[in-house]
Amino acid sequence: MALDDRSKTRDFKVIGTRPVRPDGIDKVTGRAKFGADATAPGMLTGRVLRSPHPHARIRRIDASKAEALPGVKAVVTRADFGEVPEDVFDILDNCMAGEKALYDGHAVAAVAASSPAVAKRAAKLIEVEYEPLPHVTDVDEAMKPEAPALHEGRTEETVPEGMSPNVISRVQFGHGDIEAGLAQADRVVERTYRTAATHQGYIEPHACLASMGPDGQADLWCCTQGHYLVRNTCAAILGMEQGQLRVTASEIGGGFGGKTTVFLEPVALALSRKAGRPVKMVMSRSEVLRASGPTASSSVDVRIGMTKDGRITAGFAELRYQGGAYPGSPVDMGSMSAFAPYDLENVRTVGWDIVTNRPKQAAYRAPGAPMAAFAVESAIDELAKGFGLDPLEVRLKNGADEGTKASYGPTYPAIGLMATLEAAKSHPHWSAPLGKGQGRGVACGFWFNFGGDTCVSLNITPDGTVTVSEGNPDIGGSRASMTMMAAEELGIPYDQVRTIIADTGSLGQNEVTDGSRVTFAVGLATIEAARNAKREMCRRAAMVWGIDEEAVVWEDGAARPSGPNAGEHPPMTLAEIAAIASNTGGPIAGHYEVNAEGAGVSFATHMVDVEVDRDTGATKILRYTVFQDAGKAVHPSYVEGQFQGGAVQGIGWALNEEYIYGDDGVLQNPGFLDYRVPVASDLPMIDTVILEIPNPGHPYGVRGVGETSIVPPLAAIANAVSEAAGVRMTDLPMSPPRILAAIENG
Amino acid sequence: MWGSLAEAADGSTEVEIEAGTLRELLDGLAGEYPGLAPELERGISVAIDGRVYNDSWFTPIKPDSEVVLLRRLKGG
Numbered sequence: 001m002a003l004d005d006r007s008k009t010r011d012f013k014v015i016g017t018r019p020v021r022p023d024g025i026d027k028v029t030g031r032a033k034f035g036a037d038a039t040a041p042g043m044l045t046g047r048v049l050r051s052p053h054p055h056a057r058i059r060r061i062d063a064s065k066a067e068a069l070p071g072v073k074a075v076v077t078r079a080d081f082g083e084v085p086e087d088v089f090d091i092l093d094n095c096m097a098g099e100k101a102l103y104d105g106h107a108v109a110a111v112a113a114s115s116p117a118v119a120k121r122a123a124k125l126i127e128v129e130y131e132p133l134p135h136v137t138d139v140d141e142a143m144k145p146e147a148p149a150l151h152e153g154r155t156e157e158t159v160p161e162g163m164s165p166n167v168i169s170r171v172q173f174g175h176g177d178i179e180a181g182l183a184q185a186d187r188v189v190e191r192t193y194r195t196a197a198t199h200q201g202y203i204e205p206h207a208c209l210a211s212m213g214p215d216g217q218a219d220l221w222c223c224t225q226g227h228y229l230v231r232n233t234c235a236a237i238l239g240m241e242q243g244q245l246r247v248t249a250s251e252i253g254g255g256f257g258g259k260t261t262v263f264l265e266p267v268a269l270a271l272s273r274k275a276g277r278p279v280k281m282v283m284s285r286s287e288v289l290r291a292s293g294p295t296a297s298s299s300v301d302v303r304i305g306m307t308k309d310g311r312i313t314a315g316f317a318e319l320r321y322q323g324g325a326y327p328g329s330p331v332d333m334g335s336m337s338a339f340a341p342y343d344l345e346n347v348r349t350v351g352w353d354i355v356t357n358r359p360k361q362a363a364y365r366a367p368g369a370p371m372a373a374f375a376v377e378s379a380i381d382e383l384a385k386g387f388g389l390d391p392l393e394v395r396l397k398n399g400a401d402e403g404t405k406a407s408y409g410p411t412y413p414a415i416g417l418m419a420t421l422e423a424a425k426s427h428p429h430w431s432a433p434l435g436k437g438q439g440r441g442v443a444c445g446f447w448f449n450f451g452g453d454t455c456v457s458l459n460i461t462p463d464g465t466v467t468v469s470e471g472n473p474d475i476g477g478s479r480a481s482m483t484m485m486a487a488e489e490l491g492i493p494y495d496q497v498r499t500i501i502a503d504t505g506s507l508g509q510n511e512v513t514d515g516s517r518v519t520f521a522v523g524l525a526t527i528e529a530a531r532n533a534k535r536e537m538c539r540r541a542a543m544v545w546g547i548d549e550e551a552v553v554w555e556d557g558a559a560r561p562s563g564p565n566a567g568e569h570p571p572m573t574l575a576e577i578a579a580i581a582s583n584t585g586g587p588i589a590g591h592y593e594v595n596a597e598g599a600g601v602s603f604a605t606h607m608v609d610v611e612v613d614r615d616t617g618a619t620k621i622l623r624y625t626v627f628q629d630a631g632k633a634v635h636p637s638y639v640e641g642q643f644q645g646g647a648v649q650g651i652g653w654a655l656n657e658e659y660i661y662g663d664d665g666v667l668q669n670p671g672f673l674d675y676r677v678p679v680a681s682d683l684p685m686i687d688t689v690i691l692e693i694p695n696p697g698h699p700y701g702v703r704g705v706g707e708t709s710i711v712p713p714l715a716a717i718a719n720a721v722s723e724a725a726g727v728r729m730t731d732l733p734m735s736p737p738r739i740l741a742a743i744e745n746g
Numbered sequence: 747m748w749g750s751l752a753e754a755a756d757g758s759t760e761v762e763i764e765a766g767t768l769r770e771l772l773d774g775l776a777g778e779y780p781g782l783a784p785e786l787e788r789g790i791s792v793a794i795d796g797r798v799y800n801d802s803w804f805t806p807i808k809p810d811s812e813v814v815l816l817r818r819l820k821g822g
Contacts, residue, residue, distance in 0.1 A: 157784055158750050171817060172749030175759075257822020332817040336748075348749070363822030409748060409814035410793035448798065450821050515821025597799040697797055707822060 004699045014488040015700060018637045022479045022498065023251070032251045035207030035223030036282045043209065044073055044112040046271050046281035047119035048264070049126050050291060051101030051108050054357040054665025055135035055148065058101060058108060058128060066111055066125040071118035074275035075126065077109045081237060081270060088236045090326040094360045095237075095266050101130065102150055102325035103357045104666045105290030112271040112279045135357040135665040139299050139322035142166040142356045150325055150355045166355050168327040171335050173408050174348030178303075181314025181346030185305025189382050193375035195714065195732040196658035197297040197322075200364050201649070201677045204253025205288045210268035211278035216240065218269060220247045225259040225473055226512025231504045237266040238273070245269075248503040249473040256649070257363030260512050263292055289670040293362020294659055296321040296329040298371040306383040310394040314346035315339045315407075319372060322354045323361040329353045330361070330368025333448075337711070338372035339407035340446035341417050341603060343400045347407045357665055363514060365646065366447045366707035370653065370714050374732065377443035377715030382728055391442050391719070392425050395605070399444075416629025416693035417444065417603035423627045423689050424605045438611045438622065441719030445604045445711025449704035450515030451596035455507040456525040458486060458533050460588040464575025466490065468529070469502040470522050471510030476706050477638035478518045482526045484634055485700070489530035491557030492574055508593055516704025519634060520695070521596035527699050533590030540584040541572045598697025602704060604628035606647065606712035612724040614743060617736030619655055619721055625687040631695040631703030643709045644686040650713020652678045654721075658733050747815045751790075754781040768792060769803035771813065789818040 004010075026032035063075040078098045097106045109126050113119035134148035141147055142164065149165040156169040182188050208222035218240065224230050227247040235242045252259065264281040271279040283292070299320045305313040317338050323329025335351035349372075384394040399421055400406065402414045424430060424442065434440055457469040468486050472478060479499040487494045511517065534554040541559035542549035551566035552559050558571035581588050609623040626643040633639040656676040660668040669675045694701025714732060722728045727742045752759040756779070763774035771792070775782055792799050793814040799805050800819070807813060 158753070170750065172753075174749060260822065330820060333820060336817065350749075363820065365822045367820060367822045409816060410796045410798075411812055413796040448819050448821070450798070450800075450819055452800065515819065517821065595800070595802050597802050597805065598797045600797075 003694050003696045003701050012488060014484045014494055015632065015634050016636065018635060019480065019484070019494045021477065022483060023474065034204055034253055035250045038209035038221040038250065038280065040209060040211055040278035043278045043280050044114060044275055045116045045119045046110055046112045046268050046279045047123050048107045048267065048287070049109040049123045049128070051097065051104065051106040053101055053130055053132050054104045054137065055133040056101045056130040057133060058097060058099060059131055060129040061109055062127040063109060065127070066122040069118065069122050069125060071114035072111060072122045073114070073277060074112040074271050075109060076267065076270045076274060080274065082239055085236050088233055091233060091262060092237045092266065094326060095263055103359050105287070105359060107267065107291065110267045110271060112275045136166070137356050137358055137661045137665055139297055139320050139354050139356065142322060142354050143320065143352065150357065154327055168353040168355060170350065170352055171332045172348065172350045173335055175405065176344070176346030178314045178316045178346050178348050182303065182305040184307070184313040186308040187383060187386060188303060188305045189379045190303045191379060191730055193300045193302065193378060193730045195298045195371045195374060197294045197358065198653045198657040198659070199289055199294040199675065200254070200256035200258035201652065202254030202256060202258060205283040205285060206263050206292060207282040208265050208268050209278060209280045210265065210272040212269055212272040214276065216244055218245045220245065220265060220269065221250060222247065222265055223250045223252050223259065225252065225255040225475055225514060227473065228471060228504055228510045229260065229512040230262055230265055233262050234266050234269055238269050246503055246505045249501055252473050252475050255475050256365045257367060257514060258293055260363050260514050261293065285672060286670040289675060290667050291359055293360055295364035295367065296323045296361045300371065300375040302375045302379045304376070304379045304383060306387070308387050310384065310387065310389045310397050312342060312344055312380070312398045315342065315344055315376065317349045317372065317375060319349060319351045320354060321351070321368065321371070322356040322358065324358040325355055326360045327353060327355060330363070332368070334368035334372035336408035337369040337446050338376050341400055341444040342398045342407065343404040344398070344407060358659070365649065365710040369445065369447055369711045370650065373443065373445050373711045374714035374718060377712065378718050378730070381441065381719040392421060392430065395444055396421050413696060414693060415601060415603060416691050419691045419693055420603055420605040420627040420629060423691060424607055427625060427689065429607050429623060429625045434609060437614065437724055438609060439720040439723030440607065440609050441716045441723065442605060442607050443712040443715035443719060445606070445708055447516065447602050447708040447711060449520065449599040449602055450517040451521040451599045452511030452517055453509045454521045454525045454596050455510055455593045456522060456529045456591065457507060458526065458529040458590040460533060460574065460578045460581070462578055462581065464578040466492065466497045468497060468499040468526060469507060470499060470526070471502055471507040472513040472518045472522055473501055475513050476642055477635060478522060480638060481519050481634040482522060485523050485526045486530050489527050490534065490574060491555065516706040517599065520599050520698055520702050520704050523634065523702055524596050524698055525592040525594055528592035529590040531590070532592060533588060536588050536590065537574065537577045540577050540581070540588070543584055544572065545569045600631055600695030600697055600703040602629055602708040604708045604712055606716040608716045608720050610717065610720040610724050612721055612739060617740035619734060619739065621651055621682070621684055623684055625689065626709060627689045627691065628705065628708055629691045629693050629703065630705045631698065632692055632701040633690050634702060636690060639690055639705050640688040642705045643688040646709025647686045647713050648678055648683060650710050651683065651717060654714045654717040654732055654734060656733050656735060658735070748817060751782060751785055751815055754785060755779040756781070765807055767803060767807060768799060768805040771807060791816040791819045
């Protein structure tokens with residue numbers, strides 16, 4: 001759906017304002033129901049038994065002692081799941097190991113019992129005979145031909161023969177001639193950059209309640225970013241028809257991509273099926289870190305050439321991402337996005353997807369892009385500073401704009417990168433003085449943004465208020481933004497509309513809440529649903545007035561006669577039309593179902609000041625400003641929150657967060673005391689500058705904003721720390737010991 | 747076509763397919779270049795004039811449209 005011509009100049013009444021969020025009171029008063037708040041009569045407690053080995057063949061599982069324990073109602077292992085379709089095999093294998101346990105924490109059995117204490121005792125009574133196998137957790141080690149192999153026969157045809165079976169696939173993108181381009185450069189930077197695996201760090205652990213009846217009908221309540229995805233995946237794994245499983249999404253205490261798959265849900269359903277009782281399962285924090293999906297760790301080689309006046313002549317990157325024990329790391333997204341902010345004649349990326357004995361990675365906000373941007377933006381910064389050039393000017397000189405052939409192929413339509421760079425250059429932050437031991441870094445970032453299958457139902461109630469039903473869990477303010485878009489279209493106040501998240505039985509298929517798609521795609525569907533309702537209300541008014549419906553228009557919340565033959569009639573408000581709906585044909589609703597294509601890409605530039613303590617290696621973030629294109633900011637406070645959240649998660653990724661494995665392949669820091677996420681006292685206020693370059697594919701010009709903001713921080717902070725410490729930092733996190741070592745080694 | 751796809755299409759980064767819609771394009775590619783089958787089965791995204799499409803078979807492709815095949819996009 002194209003941008004409305006009038007949206008470029010229209011005077012929005014609701015869009016762009018900052019009304020109170022509809023979920024706010026419930027969340028601050030404890031009334032909101034999260035995943036672990038679900039209950040049901042006769043509910044049992046489910047508990048998972050997890051592998052203590054990073055890699056082991058499962059020789060035998062004997063659950064007889066557990067099953068004999070009073071209060072135990074069911075034990076399930078992989079044997080309780082039948083053959084499943086190929087596209088969900090890895091998901092099932094990750095939820096419940098088959099022949100092998102592939103990482104520390106891999107589920108091998110589960111029990112349902114009358115209380116948490118009984119479930120805990122029962123899990124300990126399940127006997128598992130393991131044959132430990134050699135393991136590998138490092139991405140570069142896993143690529144070596146002699147590395148322990150996790151799987152056989154999973155390598156795609158894109159991988160040259162003779163490589164380790166842990167190398168699953170290879171992708172490459174780009175155009176031009178890299179060597180010819182590098183030959184034109186006055187200087188070439190060639191470095192390897194590494195990032196650690198990090199977790200999304202959502203506060204709410206995974207939780208669900210499953211209830212399957214003897215007739216095969218089931219209900220599932222869970223904390224997820226996509227309950228339709230949960231339904232479809234669980235139905236496939238359990239051998240159910242999708243229509244027999246109704247899934248209701250709870251409120252969500254953070255997801256950031258990590259709740260776009262299933263972990264407990266199929267297990268809870270299998271336990272419920274076997275026990276004949278509802279089963280509730282809640283992960284501990286340790287389980288979340290050991291056995292849900294962190295992001296990939298990466299190792300990236302970069303070669304970039306630049307002339308002394310700052311023109312990039314060629315850019316090459318070879319990216320190696322490990323995505324845990326199963327294929328599917330986001331190296332393809334990293335390879336496509338690495339050089340996306342730049343207009344380059346010669347550019348190429350090669351990406352390798354690698355498996356290791358770690359938990360299967362899950363999406364994390366712009367999956368794959370932050371690591372790639374860290375490498376490329378660090379090298380560009382080093383080149384610019386090496387020539388004594390302004391790093392923002394270098395980016396402006398090479399930045400992509402409308403008409404640029406992107407490094408991943410397409411020609412860009414109108415995009416906002418240059419606007420973010422210009423805004424950064426003119427911002428007071430850029431010219432503010434720095435003190436001793438301090439450094440300033442900038443970096444750019446890109447993300448694609450998606451659309452996808454979307455349904456919205458908008459109902460006019462008899463008293464003239466409006467309810468909107470959408471099928472995407474509200475992870476970043478979608479209830480507020482849908483309410484605002486419906487109110488804008490209908491011409492009624494914000495508080496006359498309420499948006500709810502419908503269960504899977506109430507709407508058609510909805511794509512998972514990912515790819516920064518919801519404000520774009522669900523917003524688009526909400527606008528069209530409202531327009532459909534307006535057309536129907538105009539038709540009802542025309543009936544009352546006895547005129548053609550074409551002679552009625554909708555303006556300012558009311559149907560109005562329009563045109564030379566419409567006659568004189570007082571406007572009929574939405575409430576007046578709703579009040580007589582039964583007399584004019586029945587209830588009034590607007591629906592819209594669409595595969596929303598045409599999402600607009602998004603760019604950001606981040607600027608950060610840091611101070612490095614050369615005695616302790618500690619880094620303090622002094623000032624941080626985000627410049628990002630939002631297309632159109634529906635609710636600016638939420639947009640700013642997305643910008644700030646991405647920056648903060650990036651700060652954690654850059655400075656502290658890290659999955660640390662011992663030589664035994666066991667995760668050493670499965671808790672928030674040792675896995676250090678930033679807290680408020682670590683941070684300055686994150687300043688934000690919203691740019692609005694309309695997306696031509698949305699009626700109001702909306703672009704997704706949820707992911708781009710985590711792409712630049714790793715590089716921006718590394719560039720600032722490198723300046724402050726006087727040494728180029730190439731490995732994340734830049735923890736105090738790593739900074740001290742870098743300073744010491746010069 | 748992105749590099750890996752080009753490798754599977756006899757090294758061609760640009761190919762000619764008679765197609766007025768996305769579905770005709772995908773069918774044409776599969777017919778002309780059997781080596782693309784594994785990638786097409788895994789799923790791809792298509793950028794038409796800079797806008798990305800995933801599954802809408804009947805998205806029109808104009809004679810002068812720029813069509814770029816991409817790895818299937820995944821988000822968080």
